Amino acid sequence: MPQSSEIAVEFRDVGFDIVGEASAREHRRKILAGLNLSIYKGETIVLLGRSGSGKTTMLRLINHLAIPTTGVVLVNDRSTADWDTIKLRRRIGYAIQDIGLFPHFNVSENIGLVPSLEQWQTPRIEARVYELLNLVGLEPEVFARRYPHQLSGGQRQRVGVARALAADPPILLMDEPFGALDPITRLELQRQFQYLQRQLGKTVVFVTHDIQEAFLLGTRIGLMYEGNLVVLGTKDELLQSQHPEARAFIACLNAWEQGNKI
């Protein structure tokens, strides 16, 4: 798997609080605390954790949809606060579950959106859309002119991944991009993702609550628990961790395997 010692994204002592009003008194809630993480160029780091553990917040901090309360998030050695936000986001593809394709744009227009904002010429955009549709396993002649409501959930998610890749960003953030899919399509997309990653060598931050998905796709896995990164390592390192949250996830895996034997 392509990987280097160069850091693409770094969290340095990052904390993130949410401030709300409760009974007219300021009320702060800690969402992330003291987070340190270096993500290397070309690796696929999977953030694994239960619902509400702070995974999506980490992605939002990378593309400056959220701003750290303390500490700093660096992309290519520059704080997200110092980046021109538009330039930063153009370097970062973002694929999310229920991708939010624009309903009045067809597939081709959805995928070509960022390239057209970047003022690519039309023939180049068309060629790119066709290339990407082929890459994610959708026949361009069949799908390019369809609208999102004319696609299945799995097809929409493929289009979402193609859209995230459109302008060839070096960093990809993927937030449960294969969630809510039937297990066969899910496995097919996971395999396709592995194939793509071998071809493209992007820096990927992939969020999931599925330990099997984390093991399949992650170069390293970061286990989140209540806003803290409690384990960071390879599949084998996670399997050996004695942290109670790691044991809880591994117990799910074991239970699933036991169930298979019945």
Ligand SMILES: Nc1ncnc2c1ncn2[C@@H]1O[C@H](COP(=O)(O)OP(=O)(O)OP(=O)(O)O)[C@@H](O)[C@H]1O
């Ligand atoms: N804008 C917000 N206002 C209030 N609370 C928020 C906001 N965004 C996130 N949170 C809270 O922050 C915590 C972390 O949320 P986050 O979306 O990062 O978790 P997650 O691990 O991605 O969860 P899931 O797997 O369910 O998507 C949750 O308790 C959530 O309720």
